[in-house]
Amino acid sequence: MKKEHKSALHISSGTDNPGSFDPKLLQKFRRKKHSIEEFVKGILEGDSVLLSQAITLIESNRESDQIEAEKIVAACLEHKNNSIRIGITGSPGVGKSTFIESFGKMLISKGLKVAVLAIDPSSQLSHGSILGDKTRMLELSTNPAAFVRPSPAGDALGGVARKTRETVFLCEAAGYDVIIIETVGVGQSETAVHSMVDFFLLLLLPNAGDELQGIKRGVVEMADLIAVNKSDGPALAQAKLAKAQYQNALHLFPPKNGGWIPSAELCSGLSGMGIESIWEKVEAYRKHTQENNYWQSHRAEQAKYWMHESILQHLKDMFYHHAKIKALLPEIEQALFANKISSFKAAKLLLDKFIE
Amino acid sequence: MKKEHKSALHISSGTDNPGSFDPKLLQKFRRKKHSIEEFVKGILEGDSVLLSQAITLIESNRESDQIEAEKIVAACLEHKNNSIRIGITGSPGVGKSTFIESFGKMLISKGLKVAVLAIDPSSQLSHGSILGDKTRMLELSTNPAAFVRPSPAGDALGGVARKTRETVFLCEAAGYDVIIIETVGVGQSETAVHSMVDFFLLLLLPNAGDELQGIKRGVVEMADLIAVNKSDGPALAQAKLAKAQYQNALHLFPPKNGGWIPSAELCSGLSGMGIESIWEKVEAYRKHTQENNYWQSHRAEQAKYWMHESILQHLKDMFYHHAKIKALLPEIEQALFANKISSFKAAKLLLDKFIE
Numbered sequence: 001m002k003k004e005h006k007s008a009l010h011i012s013s014g015t016d017n018p019g020s021f022d023p024k025l026l027q028k029f030r031r032k033k034h035s036i037e038e039f040v041k042g043i044l045e046g047d048s049v050l051l052s053q054a055i056t057l058i059e060s061n062r063e064s065d066q067i068e069a070e071k072i073v074a075a076c077l078e079h080k081n082n083s084i085r086i087g088i089t090g091s092p093g094v095g096k097s098t099f100i101e102s103f104g105k106m107l108i109s110k111g112l113k114v115a116v117l118a119i120d121p122s123s124q125l126s127h128g129s130i131l132g133d134k135t136r137m138l139e140l141s142t143n144p145a146a147f148v149r150p151s152p153a154g155d156a157l158g159g160v161a162r163k164t165r166e167t168v169f170l171c172e173a174a175g176y177d178v179i180i181i182e183t184v185g186v187g188q189s190e191t192a193v194h195s196m197v198d199f200f201l202l203l204l205l206p207n208a209g210d211e212l213q214g215i216k217r218g219v220v221e222m223a224d225l226i227a228v229n230k231s232d233g234p235a236l237a238q239a240k241l242a243k244a245q246y247q248n249a250l251h252l253f254p255p256k257n258g259g260w261i262p263s264a265e266l267c268s269g270l271s272g273m274g275i276e277s278i279w280e281k282v283e284a285y286r287k288h289t290q291e292n293n294y295w296q297s298h299r300a301e302q303a304k305y306w307m308h309e310s311i312l313q314h315l316k317d318m319f320y321h322h323a324k325i326k327a328l329l330p331e332i333e334q335a336l337f338a339n340k341i342s343s344f345k346a347a348k349l350l351l352d353k354f355i356e
Numbered sequence: 357m358k359k360e361h362k363s364a365l366h367i368s369s370g371t372d373n374p375g376s377f378d379p380k381l382l383q384k385f386r387r388k389k390h391s392i393e394e395f396v397k398g399i400l401e402g403d404s405v406l407l408s409q410a411i412t413l414i415e416s417n418r419e420s421d422q423i424e425a426e427k428i429v430a431a432c433l434e435h436k437n438n439s440i441r442i443g444i445t446g447s448p449g450v451g452k453s454t455f456i457e458s459f460g461k462m463l464i465s466k467g468l469k470v471a472v473l474a475i476d477p478s479s480q481l482s483h484g485s486i487l488g489d490k491t492r493m494l495e496l497s498t499n500p501a502a503f504v505r506p507s508p509a510g511d512a513l514g515g516v517a518r519k520t521r522e523t524v525f526l527c528e529a530a531g532y533d534v535i536i537i538e539t540v541g542v543g544q545s546e547t548a549v550h551s552m553v554d555f556f557l558l559l560l561l562p563n564a565g566d567e568l569q570g571i572k573r574g575v576v577e578m579a580d581l582i583a584v585n586k587s588d589g590p591a592l593a594q595a596k597l598a599k600a601q602y603q604n605a606l607h608l609f610p611p612k613n614g615g616w617i618p619s620a621e622l623c624s625g626l627s628g629m630g631i632e633s634i635w636e637k638v639e640a641y642r643k644h645t646q647e648n649n650y651w652q653s654h655r656a657e658q659a660k661y662w663m664h665e666s667i668l669q670h671l672k673d674m675f676y677h678h679a680k681i682k683a684l685l686p687e688i689e690q691a692l693f694a695n696k697i698s699s700f701k702a703a704k705l706l707l708d709k710f711i712e
Binding site: 070073074077078080162165166169218220221245246248249252253300303304305306307308309310311312314315316319332333336337339340341342343344345346347348350351 | 426429430433434436518521522525574576577601602604605608609656659660661662663664665666667668670671672675688689692693695696697698699700701702703704706707
């Protein structure tokens with residue numbers, strides 16, 4: 001326990017973004033080289049310092065680190081626990097960190113271990129709007145039963161997604177029961193997060209509709225549950241109305257694949273109101289989908305999805321980073337926009353060049 | 357005009373599905389070989405027999421036909437008119453053909469020429485649920501100002517999409533003002549149709565919510581307009597309620613990219629009620645998006661989308677049809693599902709094999 005406590009005092013970060021490190025801590029981390037076996041043993045024993053260091057290897061772009069990381073992930077994969085992976089999204093200002101702090105503490109009080117990861121490929125631009133501020137989730141991040149990890153900053157979404165997904169496996173091997181993946185809800189990352197969690201929670205504000213301006217189209221339909229956050233004090237009446245409106249809207253959309261019918265709930269990350277019932281909903285979802293086997297098939301589908309997605313990304317990189325394609329593409333696009341060629345002829349010209 | 361009349365008397369079909377042809381007609385079509393110049397000239401003059409034959413070339417899988425088709429499409433591309441492309445979707449039973457018949461006749465009465473195309477990659481399975489039945493849209497298909505063309509049957513969606521998109525260009529060169537692309541709304545084809553039209557119309561039934569069971573998630577958010585069809589007779593009261601519900605639901609979703617706010621309307625394909633106001637909405641959309649330049653940028657985006665989509669499809673085919681990949685994939689998938697390897701390691705193993 002002592003070890004965990006120590007590591008939990010800082011919010012760890014990837015090697016990609018050394019600026020946000022405490023340099024002394026970095027040095028300490030780098031001082032001792034662990035073997036794969038030591039990493040795996042440590043992770044399985046719940047040693048969060050080693051867990052952190054292993055994640056740093058996953059996030060590293062150095063080839064030697066990646067080879068090590070691959071081996072650690074492979075060993076940890078066999079030790080997955082019965083965790084639930086929850087995606088949480090919502091626009092900036094919706095109160096995600098206060099909600100997660102409150103939600104996480106409630107889970108810990110039930111004897112559960114909680115890991116909080118964040119996906120935010122835009123964090124370099126936004127100067128780390130997610131978890132970048134170390135004062136966020138202060139109570140949770142200093143709790144020995146919690147592990148809080150910010151997003152690897154300034155990387156392409158594909159890379160961030162891979163790193164986050166592999167980090168989930170390590171956290172599961174380390175015994176975390178609830179893995180929360182946070183995303184800002186305004187970019188491309190929600191689809192990625194949705195494709196790696198069991199349950200997707202959308203946080204909204206009591207002024208129904210207004211804040212949706214910032215949410216990407218399609219995100220509402222991804223939600224397994226909508227929680228109207230900040231439903232306290234004078235906002236309560238408006239929040240109740242918002243809940244009813246969302247509830248009605250959700251009923252007009254087709255049920256989700258697992259036969260789960262999303263609903264809307266009121267909550268307050270600040271007062272803790274509704275936090276328990278949201279967890280009850282998550283538990284009900286787990287029961288429902290494990291009984292009808294959707295849970296299992298959904299996870300298998302996700303594993304397949306990420307394999308094919310990763311292949312696709314590589315194929316696209318091979319094609320679009322090819323010198324000949326790079327040289328030809330602007331000319332082809334010009335002809336396309338001038339209605340000189342159709343999209344399919346344009347594709348053919350590029351493909352012929354690529355294959356040649 | 358006489359020529360058009362003649363061809364409009366049959367609903368043409370692709371060579372892929374010769375079974376649905378009148379064999380005599382097929383022979384007649386094949387008898388005379390036209391030059392590219394003859395085709396282009398005929399199409400530009402609005403000769404719907406030549407238009408039909410050119411589309412048959414687009415739909416053909418023979419290489420010599422494809423080369424000819426490519427040239428015709430290229431020549432026609434430069435002669436695009438000021439058409440509007442409208443996608444219409446809805447579950448089976450929602451009354452799509454009656455609606456399109458009514459909508460098309462209304463457009464013709466305004467002096468417009470109307471082409472109706474259908475995308476239904478499942479039509480071979482469903483025995484041509486879309487337009488396969490030649491008695492559908494009988495009035496429209498025999499009207500000289502209309503051109504009705506079923507989907508090339510039994511092909512992969514990518515192929516159908518390409519063929520439909522290129523058919524749109526020929527119809528535009530032939531002077532059709534409104535191009536309607538119909539899809540069943542239950543499969544993968546809505547996204548494809550949505551990506552090739554200016555305006556996307558979703559038809560629903562008055563019993564709000566019930567029929568949505570059949571609609572794929574995400575389709576509602578694609579709609580620029582929801583039309584509650586069959587809003588006549590005893591269903592009117594229910595239809596009004598449904599309209600209000602959809603209207604509320606639509607307000608809870610973010611506005612579309614062009615700044616257009618989708619709404620819900622009542623209509624009846626049978627009585628013609630509401631058909632005019634739907635056209636007014638379409639016209640308002642055109643005005644709104646042409647003024648803010650979204651119309652133009654959206655079409656350019658679509659051209660780019662289909663180029664990249666087509667490239668991606670080819671790259672995927674190259675990869676997944678590769679003998680080595682075919683041989684290795686089942687084994688890799690097994691290891692993936694058994695948690696022996698991660699999705700990214702699985703992808704890497706396959707890619708290494710492919711590159712080698």
